[in-house]
Amino acid sequence: MMLSTTTLADSPSILQDWIFGGNAASRAAAQSDAMFLAITWFSIISFVIVIGFAAYCVIKYRRKPGVPVQPSPHHHTLLEIIWTVVPSASLLVFFVLGFRGYADKVVAPANAMELKVDAWKWGWKVTYPNGASSPEQKFLSEQVLNDGLVQQTGLQYPIFYVPEDSDVRLRMHSQDVIHSFWIPEFRTKMDVIPNRYTGYGFRTPKLKAGDTVMHQVDVYPDGSPVLAEVSGRDMWIFCAEYCGDEHSRMAATLRVVPREVFEEKVAEWGRPKSPWLLGQTIWKQQCQICHSIDGKPGTGPTWQGIYGTEGAFADGSTHMRDENYIRESILNPNEKVVAGFAPAMPSFQGSLSEEDLEGLIMFIKSPDRDPTTAGEDGDSAGSEG
Amino acid sequence: MMTTLDTHDSHAHGGSYFDGPPGLLAKIWQWMTTVDHKKIGVMYLFAVLFMFFLGGMAALAVRYELLDPVRTVTELQGTELVESTTGQRLAFLQDIMNAKSPNEVYNRMFTLHGAVMVFMFIVPSIPASLGNFFLPIMLGAKDVAFPRLNLMSWWIYVIGCLIGVFSILLGGVDTGWTFYTPYSTTTDADHYRVVLMVLAAFVLGFSSILTGMNFVVTVHKLRAPGMGWFDMPLFIWALYATSIIQVLATPVIGITLLLLILERTMKIGIFDPSMGGDPVLYQHFFWFYSHPVVYVMILPAMGIISELLAIHARKHIFGYRAIAFSSLGIAAVSFLVWGHHIFTAMGELAAVLFSALTFLVAIPTAIKVFNWVATLYKGSIVLNTPMCYALMFLFTFTIGGLTGLPLATLSTDLHLHDTYYVVAHFHYVMMGGTVIAFMGGIHHWWPKMFGKMYSETGGLIGCALVFIGFNLTFFTQFFLGTQGMPRRYANYVDEFQTLHEISTYGSWILLAGFLVHLVTFIMSLVGGEKASANPWGGLTLEWECESPPIEHNFHHEPIVKHGPYDFESVVPPHCDPKDYPLPQSH
Ligand SMILES: [Cu+2]
Numbered sequence: 001m002m003l004s005t006t007t008l009a010d011s012p013s014i015l016q017d018w019i020f021g022g023n024a025a026s027r028a029a030a031q032s033d034a035m036f037l038a039i040t041w042f043s044i045i046s047f048v049i050v051i052g053f054a055a056y057c058v059i060k061y062r063r064k065p066g067v068p069v070q071p072s073p074h075h076h077t078l079l080e081i082i083w084t085v086v087p088s089a090s091l092l093v094f095f096v097l098g099f100r101g102y103a104d105k106v107v108a109p110a111n112a113m114e115l116k117v118d119a120w121k122w123g124w125k126v127t128y129p130n131g132a133s134s135p136e137q138k139f140l141s142e143q144v145l146n147d148g149l150v151q152q153t154g155l156q157y158p159i160f161y162v163p164e165d166s167d168v169r170l171r172m173h174s175q176d177v178i179h180s181f182w183i184p185e186f187r188t189k190m191d192v193i194p195n196r197y198t199g200y201g202f203r204t205p206k207l208k209a210g211d212t213v214m215h216q217v218d219v220y221p222d223g224s225p226v227l228a229e230v231s232g233r234d235m236w237i238f239c240a241e242y243c244g245d246e247h248s249r250m251a252a253t254l255r256v257v258p259r260e261v262f263e264e265k266v267a268e269w270g271r272p273k274s275p276w277l278l279g280q281t282i283w284k285q286q287c288q289i290c291h292s293i294d295g296k297p298g299t300g301p302t303w304q305g306i307y308g309t310e311g312a313f314a315d316g317s318t319h320m321r322d323e324n325y326i327r328e329s330i331l332n333p334n335e336k337v338v339a340g341f342a343p344a345m346p347s348f349q350g351s352l353s354e355e356d357l358e359g360l361i362m363f364i365k366s367p368d369r370d371p372t373t374a375g376e377d378g379d380s381a382g383s384e385g
Numbered sequence: 386m387m388t389t390l391d392t393h394d395s396h397a398h399g400g401s402y403f404d405g406p407p408g409l410l411a412k413i414w415q416w417m418t419t420v421d422h423k424k425i426g427v428m429y430l431f432a433v434l435f436m437f438f439l440g441g442m443a444a445l446a447v448r449y450e451l452l453d454p455v456r457t458v459t460e461l462q463g464t465e466l467v468e469s470t471t472g473q474r475l476a477f478l479q480d481i482m483n484a485k486s487p488n489e490v491y492n493r494m495f496t497l498h499g500a501v502m503v504f505m506f507i508v509p510s511i512p513a514s515l516g517n518f519f520l521p522i523m524l525g526a527k528d529v530a531f532p533r534l535n536l537m538s539w540w541i542y543v544i545g546c547l548i549g550v551f552s553i554l555l556g557g558v559d560t561g562w563t564f565y566t567p568y569s570t571t572t573d574a575d576h577y578r579v580v581l582m583v584l585a586a587f588v589l590g591f592s593s594i595l596t597g598m599n600f601v602v603t604v605h606k607l608r609a610p611g612m613g614w615f616d617m618p619l620f621i622w623a624l625y626a627t628s629i630i631q632v633l634a635t636p637v638i639g640i641t642l643l644l645l646i647l648e649r650t651m652k653i654g655i656f657d658p659s660m661g662g663d664p665v666l667y668q669h670f671f672w673f674y675s676h677p678v679v680y681v682m683i684l685p686a687m688g689i690i691s692e693l694l695a696i697h698a699r700k701h702i703f704g705y706r707a708i709a710f711s712s713l714g715i716a717a718v719s720f721l722v723w724g725h726h727i728f729t730a731m732g733e734l735a736a737v738l739f740s741a742l743t744f745l746v747a748i749p750t751a752i753k754v755f756n757w758v759a760t761l762y763k764g765s766i767v768l769n770t771p772m773c774y775a776l777m778f779l780f781t782f783t784i785g786g787l788t789g790l791p792l793a794t795l796s797t798d799l800h801l802h803d804t805y806y807v808v809a810h811f812h813y814v815m816m817g818g819t820v821i822a823f824m825g826g827i828h829h830w831w832p833k834m835f836g837k838m839y840s841e842t843g844g845l846i847g848c849a850l851v852f853i854g855f856n857l858t859f860f861t862q863f864f865l866g867t868q869g870m871p872r873r874y875a876n877y878v879d880e881f882q883t884l885h886e887i888s889t890y891g892s893w894i895l896l897a898g899f900l901v902h903l904v905t906f907i908m909s910l911v912g913g914e915k916a917s918a919n920p921w922g923g924l925t926l927e928w929e930c931e932s933p934p935i936e937h938n939f940h941h942e943p944i945v946k947h948g949p950y951d952f953e954s955v956v957p958p959h960c961d962p963k964d965y966p967l968p969q970s971h
Binding site: 018019020021028029031032035036039040042043046047050051053054057058061062063064065066067068069070071072074075076079080083084087088091092094095097098099100101102103104105106176177178180182184185187188189190191193194195198236238239240241242243244245246247248249251299342347 | 485486488489492559561565567568571572573658659663664665698699700701702703704705706707727729730733736737740741744747748751752754755758759761762763764765766767768776779780783784787788790791793794795796797798799800802803804864867868869871872873874875876877878952953963964966967968
């Protein structure tokens with residue numbers, strides 16, 4: 001059974017589409033599909049032989065009263081050798097090809113762009129080589145209402161940009177429990193572990209003519225988004241290692257875009273922001289899944305109007321919620337646990353810089369608007385919740 | 386010594402073990418303190434079936450939640466936009482279970498399903514019930530080697546289950562049945578439920594070890610005169626291999642779970658990195674037990690299939706020695722493949738080694754399947770319920786085995802690991818293998834255990850429904866997995882909905898099948914026709930004693946004069962030679 005996965009990868013079949021949705025995004029992914037397909041064909045053939053023979057016997061040798069069984073040998077050395085050697089040899093082939101495919105999937109070329117991936121309960125953050133990260137988010141679904149307006153609903157997921165047709169390497173680390181970074185279209189995942197770096201590499205696809213995504217280019221005065229079609233390709237990122245309540249929400253979008261677009265965006269995100277804006281961005285990326293700013297409690301308490309008031313804690317004590325308290329809550333959250341909540345907050349020690357903390361404090365002080373830009377509504381996309 | 390039987394069973398009385406003294410309490414007490422392996426086997430049978438029911442309910446809840454995705458929909462009512470959430474089908478349990486969110490209800494449900502099914506149902510299922518009942522009889526012995534130890538392991542099982550159920554009644558745990566660290570050491574830090582559940586698994590381990598030890602000694606010491614190692618029925622070989630794994634592997638999980646409890650209660654850093662531990666170490670420890678235990682679950686099932694196919698095809702099993710030795714081979718190799726559960730958390734070299742070893746374990750399994758199918762050749766096959774279950778096993782277990790190949794292959798595993806593909810694969814092996822064989826075995830030995838026949842029509846209808854329901858439920862999940870659906874998700878993206886729906890409907894058909902079986906069994910116990918000593922024409926020793934067997938099994942110590950599968954040369958005991966014509970030439 002010498003099947004060449006390379007030739008199979010170049011001629012995707014209907015079966016392949018049917019099994020995988022035909023969306024392999026890289027050569028390594030296509031080869032992995034081909035490998036799967038080769039094993040599937042091997043399995044189908046074996047299954048038909050074995051079960052077909054059983055079915056034949058069941059029909060042919062049905063019990064008939066008064067008819068004795070026909071004697072047949074109780075074992076057959078040649079037959080037994082054949083049915084040991086043939087599967088063993090096939091499995092050896094699968095093992096070798098599987099190992100080669102594995103190497104293609106996990107190893108990235110030395111000059112690949114390195115992205116730092118941070119994981120925590122329950123979110124992902126990708127940091128680019130210039131230290132910037134993406135503030136953009138995507139809604140799970142866009143609903144067109146009866147009056148033609150687009151209503152964005154459901155959960156929001158971060159969008160991570162990567163340039164088309166280039167090599168990427170991931171260096172991943174978790175803040176708390178074990179997660180797993182899976183991009184189904186690259187057919188690869190790797191666990192993200194709290195006490196060591198893990199990672200893998202992939203080559204992003206070239207964009208084809210039909211590859212477009214809906215992208216928010218502006219907002220209408222009433223706050224609803226203006227969407228336009230731009231060149232790009234979106235893929236899901238899922239957390240594949242169970243990590244608690246919002247495990248199934250721990251998703252993100254990987255967006256492959258033309259290189260110019262990518263470079264422009266990353267440069268833009270790299271520019272310094274006002275501390276409040278920085279705080280708002282971090283909240284959206286990392287804290288929003290547990291903390292609202294509109295009064296609704298989530299996994300953690302809301303941030304609406306907490307600054308400068310007394311907080312009550314699980315041990316019965318109270319404390320003024322000032323700058324120091326907020327700083328401590330972020331770096332060492334289990335020191336004082338807010339009454340009525342589980343000690344479920346991960347520590348962000350080591351992953352947030354001094355600047356980030358400053359920004360967050362500014363933002364918690366006044367979550368609704370940026371005090372430095374008087375008057376104007378700071379939070380334009382205020383429809384979350 | 387061990388060959389002399391315990392005669393302290395003062396409640397023993399002649400005739401069937403079913404008719405007891407007056408007084409319900411006296412009767413219950415008599416059952417609870419019995420050292421008769423048959424009664425212990427029957428108690429285990431009802432207990433594990435109850436656990437199967439409990440775990441099954443949780444599974445139905447999981448499938449029910451997944452019928453549709455959770456969505457926020459906005460509707461324009463008049464001039465106002467009204468938001469509502471759809472698809473949170475288990476939300477009504479949130480307050481009852483005192484959970485933080487509907488998602489947590491789901492997470493506790495799948496944990497409950499896994500933990501109950503693995504630790505309380507499938508590990509003890511066949512060995513402790515059918516094994517306890519039939520291992521001594523098939524060897525021609527009066528009881529297991531250590532009858533009182535057997536009673537003790539039953540009680541340890543009961544205590545373990547009670548601790549687990551107690552944890553569930555307090556609200557349950559959301560760690561997943563694997564208790565992966567550091568999630569399991571940090572979640573619900575304000576509760577003892579996780580500790581209780583881990584303790585339950587720890588306690589249940591002892592029951593497993595004691596049963597295993599008992600069986601090993603029984604097989605070595607209590608075979609009837611004339612029964613050599615290669616005259617043993619293959620079910621015994623399978624139980625023997627299983628017992629060896631239980632004795633060797635279970636202590637490892639015991640220690641691991643103990644470490645987990647210590648870490649949680651005393652904050653000793655072993656697995657939690659925030660206390661200087663290593664979370665992947667836990668996974669190695671855990672799978673070092675839990676992979677061999679996969680074979681604790683499947684080997685006894687394979688043993689049953691060997692019996693069912695031979696008897697109901699009235700045919701000598703093909704390749705007896707190959708099947709016997711492949712059981713031992715599987716037991717040995719099973720200790721070397723644990724790493725394939727953690728390909729995505731280990732270095733390249735280790736991954737390559739474990740991949741190779743994993744392929745190795747596939748070969749003895751394949752050999753067994755070939756031997757079973759060859760046994761059917763030129764047989765005299767009757768399609769009754771046990772045989773239909775045996776054939777169904779061949780169908781589903783072969784799918785289960787073959788779909789394991791892409792998981793052993795490194796490159797494809799990186800995609801399929803922790804997806805619904807894995808869920809489908811191991812349900813084809815565990816449910817399509819073990820549970821199906823167990824059902825076949827229960828039907829096969831039902832007349833012997835209870836002295837009553839069951840309705841063949843009822844059995845066949847149940848069997849057909851289980852077959853359809855099972856395949857609808859789980860075949861769809863292979864596609865979910867390859868297309869990108871991770872496991873343990875309370876919610877999912879829209880494109881997976883159709884497949885999830887089919888899977889959920891399948892689970893209802895499956896439920897219907899099991900309900901039909903339940904009714905059939907109850908009707909058999911209440912008003913079933915009396916079973917003869919040897920309704921199927923079997924040649925193994927259990928068919929030489931009465932149905933149900935007398936207290937010490939045999940009236941006289943049996944002497945073994947023919948092999949367990951010599952259907953072509955021996956007329957089975959208690960059977961009319963007219964119905965069992967022997968071939969003229971041999
Ligand atoms: Cu996660």
